[in-house]
Amino acid sequence: MAATYSALTHLECSRCPATCDAGQLQGICTCGAPLLARYDLAVTAALCSPGRIAGRRPDLWRYHELLPVGSAETAVRLGEGMTPLLAIARLGSELGVPGLLMKDEGLLPTGTFKARGAAVGVSRAAELGAAGVAMPTNGNAGAAWAAYCARAGLPCLVVMPAGAPEIARSECTAAGAETYLVDGLIGDAARLLADAPARPGYQDVSTLKEPYRLEGKKTIGLEIAEQLGWRVPDVIVCPVGGGVALIGIVKALSELRELGWIGPELPRLVAVQAAGCAPVVRAFQQRAAEIEPWPDARTVAFGLTVPAPLGGFLVLQALAATGGTAVSVTDAELLASQRQAARAEGCWVCPEGAACFAAIGRLRAEGWLAGTDEVVTVNTGTGLKYPQTLPASPALIPAGGRLPAP
Amino acid sequence: MAATYSALTHLECSRCPATCDAGQLQGICTCGAPLLARYDLAVTAALCSPGRIAGRRPDLWRYHELLPVGSAETAVRLGEGMTPLLAIARLGSELGVPGLLMKDEGLLPTGTFKARGAAVGVSRAAELGAAGVAMPTNGNAGAAWAAYCARAGLPCLVVMPAGAPEIARSECTAAGAETYLVDGLIGDAARLLADAPARPGYQDVSTLKEPYRLEGKKTIGLEIAEQLGWRVPDVIVCPVGGGVALIGIVKALSELRELGWIGPELPRLVAVQAAGCAPVVRAFQQRAAEIEPWPDARTVAFGLTVPAPLGGFLVLQALAATGGTAVSVTDAELLASQRQAARAEGCWVCPEGAACFAAIGRLRAEGWLAGTDEVVTVNTGTGLKYPQTLPASPALIPAGGRLPAP
Numbered sequence: 001m002a003a004t005y006s007a008l009t010h011l012e013c014s015r016c017p018a019t020c021d022a023g024q025l026q027g028i029c030t031c032g033a034p035l036l037a038r039y040d041l042a043v044t045a046a047l048c049s050p051g052r053i054a055g056r057r058p059d060l061w062r063y064h065e066l067l068p069v070g071s072a073e074t075a076v077r078l079g080e081g082m083t084p085l086l087a088i089a090r091l092g093s094e095l096g097v098p099g100l101l102m103k104d105e106g107l108l109p110t111g112t113f114k115a116r117g118a119a120v121g122v123s124r125a126a127e128l129g130a131a132g133v134a135m136p137t138n139g140n141a142g143a144a145w146a147a148y149c150a151r152a153g154l155p156c157l158v159v160m161p162a163g164a165p166e167i168a169r170s171e172c173t174a175a176g177a178e179t180y181l182v183d184g185l186i187g188d189a190a191r192l193l194a195d196a197p198a199r200p201g202y203q204d205v206s207t208l209k210e211p212y213r214l215e216g217k218k219t220i221g222l223e224i225a226e227q228l229g230w231r232v233p234d235v236i237v238c239p240v241g242g243g244v245a246l247i248g249i250v251k252a253l254s255e256l257r258e259l260g261w262i263g264p265e266l267p268r269l270v271a272v273q274a275a276g277c278a279p280v281v282r283a284f285q286q287r288a289a290e291i292e293p294w295p296d297a298r299t300v301a302f303g304l305t306v307p308a309p310l311g312g313f314l315v316l317q318a319l320a321a322t323g324g325t326a327v328s329v330t331d332a333e334l335l336a337s338q339r340q341a342a343r344a345e346g347c348w349v350c351p352e353g354a355a356c357f358a359a360i361g362r363l364r365a366e367g368w369l370a371g372t373d374e375v376v377t378v379n380t381g382t383g384l385k386y387p388q389t390l391p392a393s394p395a396l397i398p399a400g401g402r403l404p405a406p
Numbered sequence: 407m408a409a410t411y412s413a414l415t416h417l418e419c420s421r422c423p424a425t426c427d428a429g430q431l432q433g434i435c436t437c438g439a440p441l442l443a444r445y446d447l448a449v450t451a452a453l454c455s456p457g458r459i460a461g462r463r464p465d466l467w468r469y470h471e472l473l474p475v476g477s478a479e480t481a482v483r484l485g486e487g488m489t490p491l492l493a494i495a496r497l498g499s500e501l502g503v504p505g506l507l508m509k510d511e512g513l514l515p516t517g518t519f520k521a522r523g524a525a526v527g528v529s530r531a532a533e534l535g536a537a538g539v540a541m542p543t544n545g546n547a548g549a550a551w552a553a554y555c556a557r558a559g560l561p562c563l564v565v566m567p568a569g570a571p572e573i574a575r576s577e578c579t580a581a582g583a584e585t586y587l588v589d590g591l592i593g594d595a596a597r598l599l600a601d602a603p604a605r606p607g608y609q610d611v612s613t614l615k616e617p618y619r620l621e622g623k624k625t626i627g628l629e630i631a632e633q634l635g636w637r638v639p640d641v642i643v644c645p646v647g648g649g650v651a652l653i654g655i656v657k658a659l660s661e662l663r664e665l666g667w668i669g670p671e672l673p674r675l676v677a678v679q680a681a682g683c684a685p686v687v688r689a690f691q692q693r694a695a696e697i698e699p700w701p702d703a704r705t706v707a708f709g710l711t712v713p714a715p716l717g718g719f720l721v722l723q724a725l726a727a728t729g730g731t732a733v734s735v736t737d738a739e740l741l742a743s744q745r746q747a748a749r750a751e752g753c754w755v756c757p758e759g760a761a762c763f764a765a766i767g768r769l770r771a772e773g774w775l776a777g778t779d780e781v782v783t784v785n786t787g788t789g790l791k792y793p794q795t796l797p798a799s800p801a802l803i804p805a806g807g808r809l810p811a812p
Contacts, residue, residue: 058464058488078752079492079510082464084485090559104485107513109752111790150752153496159809162802167790173798174748174789178812184805192803197811342580346484346515346556383580384517384573384790392579396568397598399590403565405603406584 005072007043007065011035011211014314022068025128027209034208034311036251037068037215041258050230050261058082060116060219066255067219068212069123076123076152078109080116081219085227085376091344092375095357096364099374101233103224104347106382110171112350113220113245113380114144120216121205122148131201132156136189138241138303139168140381145205146177157199159189164302167385185297186306207242208311214251217244221252224376225262232267233374237360239352240271240280240326241306243315245378250318267376269324271315272359274299277307278328280315285326289313300331300389301351303380325368329358337361338389350386353379413449414474417441417617420720428474431534433615440614440717442657443474443621447664456636456667464488466522466625472661473625474618475529482529482558484515486522487625491633491782497750498781501763502770505780507639509630510753512788516577518756519626519651519786520550526622527611528554537607538562542595544647544709545574546787551611552583563605565595570708573791591703592712613648614717620657623650627658630782631668638673639780643766645758646677646686646732647712649721651784656724673782675730677721678765680705683713684734686721691732695719706737706795707757709786731774735764743767744795756792759785 011020015033020026022037029035044065056062060081061072069075084104092100105113122145125133132155135145142158149156156177160168161184172179182189190206203210225232232253238246246269256262273281277297283290291312297305309315319326329337331351338354341347349357356377363369383389397403417426421439426432428443435441450471462468466487467478475481490510498506511519528551531539538561541551548564555562562583566574567590578585588595596612609616631638638659644652652675662668679687683703689696697718703711715721725732735743737757744760747753755763762783769775789795803809 054461059490077490077492079490079513084465084483086483086485104515107485107515109510109513110754111517111788147752147754150749157812159803167793169798169800170793170796171754171790173800174745174754174796175752176749179798179800180809181800181802182805182807183802188805191805192807192809196809199812339580343556343582346553346581348516348553348577348580382517382790384577384788387573387576387793390576390580392575392585394575394579394585394587396587396589397565399588399594399597401588401598403586403598403602406563406605 004047005064006068006070007039007047008068009038009040012038025130025203026211027204035211037211039066041255045259053226060119063219063222066222067120068215069120070127074123074127076119076126076148078115078119078147078151080108080119082223083107085224088345091341091357094340094344095361096371097360097369097373097375099372101376102347103220103376103378105378105380110144110147111382111385112140112144113217114141116216116219117213117244118144118148118216121145121210121213122152122154124212125203125205126152126154130154130203132199133205134193134199134202135205136186136193138186138305139164140303143168143171146172146175149177150175157202159192161185161189165385187308207244214244214248217248218252220245220378221249222256225253225256230261232262233376234267235270235369235373235375236267237270237272237356237375237377239304239355239378239380240273240315241304242309243280243311245380246271246318247311247314250322266322269318269322270359270363271319271326272356273328274301274304274334274355275328275330277305279307279309280312281326281328283312283316284319289316301334301355303352327359327362329355329362333358335389338383342390348383348390349379350381350383351389353381410453411470411477412474413445413453413471415444415446418444431536431609432617433610441617443617445472447661451665459632466525469625469628472628473526474621475526476533480529480533482525482532482554484521484525484553484557486514486525488629489513491630494751497747497763500746500750501767502777503766503775503779503781505778507782509626509782509784511784511786516550516553517788517791518546518550519623520547522622522625523619523650524550524554524622527616527619528558528560530618531609531611532558532560536609538605539611540599540605540608541611542592542599544592544711545570546709549574549577552578552581555583556581563608565598567591567595571791593714613650620650620654623654624658626651626784627655628662631659631662636667638668639782640673641676641775641779641781642673643676643678643762643781643783645710645761645784645786646679646721647710648715649686649717651786652677653717653720653724656728672728675724675728676765676769677725677732678761679734680707680710680740680761681734681736683711685713685715686718687732687734689718689722690725695722707740707761709758733765733768735761735768739764741795744789748796754789754796755785756787756789757795759787
């Protein structure tokens with residue numbers, strides 16, 4: 001790897017003291033926990049700076065020293081990154097937090113934040129010689145990985161719940177991925193893959209079962225810091241299914257802090273889940289260090305239907321380290337917030353992103369958030385992928401008819 | 407207007423010698439033709455340069471001197487612009503044009519290029535005191551204007567054909583627009599609006615019936631030039647419904663040429679239509695100067711269902727001025743191209759964007775395009791808004807079952 005592009009040095013276990021060679025394909029640690037990519041931050045500081053980054057193309061590869069991909073040529077690109085950080089003052093005021101900002105991840109290839117992990121994960125898998133990738137998915141991750149695999153010319157095997165958003169089926173098959181539905185949830189999809197007839201050389205790219213999807217997601221945090229002028233807000237609110245975005249944001253800000261590009265204080269992180277599947281919220285409230293699987297998981301925010309997230313303990317650690325909290329909201333609350341955001345700001349956010357608005361209103365009412373807090377919320381995808389969430393029946397007028405008076 | 411933000415001076419008729427005051431709301435010229443915004447290019451050159459623009463935020467407002475909006479504060483923003491210009495070499499090679507690039511307008515708010523016109527048009531309408539806006543639409547423009555109006559707090563009235571993509575109904579109503587369906591085509595929607603009970607102070611923002619939507623669309627051309635390092639490609643291929651994107655691209659490049667920021671030669675422009683509604687192609691082939699309405703318009707690329715585009719003569723002029731051409735493709739051809747792009751590049755383009763790939767293959771086969779040409783094609787929106795165009799039926803596996811062998 002050319003040291004001038006990536007400052008990646010090695011992989012460390014997130015739970016035990018083990019380290020691993022980053023130069024070959026790796027899965028999880030022998031202890032069963034996710035592996036984390038580590039960088040030479042002295043090299044990073046020598047190679048780049050906020051000023052240098054400002055002169056680079058507005059996509060996530062502008063942070064290439066802090067990403068694992070070895071060269072510009074092996075980066076698989078569909079134009080991902082540098083999504084807008086929008087002031088959402090009208091909705092913020094309605095929620096009691098006028099200084100509300102929204103990181104709008106709907107403006108990414110395939111319409112969700114999953115594109116970040118897929119861009120970096122597929123690039124690295126291809127670079128290290130994987131013959132293909134395989135994953136269980138709640139839909140959007142599979143769609144993103146399928147698209148980037150098509151772009152890279154890499155085979156992709158995807159299994160998703162039959163209840164996942166229908167459009168993801170089309171996205172996966174259209175991109176040429178070998179695609180199956182399972183009559184169950186994402187854990188059932190994972191079990192099908194574990195027992196599947198071998199696809200030689202395929203890498204298991206399940207959430208946090210390889211180290212690089214997290215590195216792609218990390219760029220949400222890098223961008224927020226840069227877009228605020230290399231500082232952090234008071235609070236960052238993020239939906240948590242598998243938890244990779246939240247874990248990635250904290251990893252990013254920790255690296256920036258170590259580089260000295262932001263100050264010593266991290267924002268308080270808020271993990272938002274749906275009442276129908278809230279294993280992280282329950283563990284947080286019980287002050288547990290580990291996640292217990294959630295029975296009968298069910299929510300319209302399908303991306304949050306992750307009953308037993310492998311990285312749940314890392315989310316809990318991030319909340320503890322930053323003085324954060326965890327909140328669950330009902331489907332009725334998040335659907336109402338989705339409608340409110342569309343009306344107030346013209347933003348059709350996904351149900352998972354809408355859950356954060358409901359959580360913000362709750363936290364403000366409870367006083368956990370102050371009215372003066374600067375709060376960044378992460379909308380993880382476009383509402384266009386969830387057409388049934390905002391049904392409409394406008395009046396039909398005959399061609400020779402007349403519109404009603406206003 | 408602060409001269410330091412916009413260099414707008416006045417409006418000129420696109421057909422007759424009339425000029426108009428740009429400081430108040432204007433529709434079309436008394437002669438019936440669209441009005442064009444004109445700028446003081448000497449002021450522009452004094453205020454900005456390619457180098458200065460490079461240091462600005464990556465959205466379309468970086469070109470604010472060449473836009474009509476009077477201040478940064480009155481710009482209505484949802485994070486629009488600086489969409490990726492992607493090398494599409496694999497698909498390009500399949501089409502015989504390896505130097506193919508795609509401007510991917512799917513990565514805009516509301517998922518289509520309509521966001522550009524809406525951002526600038528709504529900003530300017532609000533700035534000049536419109537009480538609301540009203541428009542007929544094939545769906546995506548209405549969705550974009552509804553979203554930006556919600557963001558601006560401006561009332562919006564939209565009428566769309568019942569056959570327009572269903573998701574646009576939800577987008578418009580969710581954003582709070584007064585929304586109606588008409589049992590007919592976009593011309594019938596326009597007639598309903600013309601006969602509607604008055605909404606006092608509403609501006610008619612039909613395609614090219616106000617001067618500023620075009621200015622927003624123009625930024626596609628500005629971005630292409632900047633992304634290529636302030637030069638132009640050999641050819642630009644663009645779908646044509648109302649024609650605003652193509653007209654805007656040529657207007658942008660003409661302004662850049664006059665500024666001396668690009669060389670004297672413009673790219674050849676290609677207008678692409680669907681065989682089921684090809685009034686511009688027919689006029690081009692007949693060497694006519696004006697468009698005749700197309701009877702019984704019908705295509706799966708619904709955005710191209712514009713039987714009598716007001717700006718058709720401007721498209722014809724742009725093709726003539728640049729040595730371009732016009733091509734129509736069948737629905738079967740464009741749907742096959744859509745599938746081919748998804749498989750080869752991981753890009754689920756909209757049917758209108760897919761039509762351009764079919765046209766490029768045809769033009770290469772006919773020799774109009776050379777294999778060495780650098781060709782930029784405009785994908786005007788994401789395929790996610792057209793879920794029925796790539797249907798999928800993956801196999802359903804029971805939770806206790808087993809995946810088939812590869």
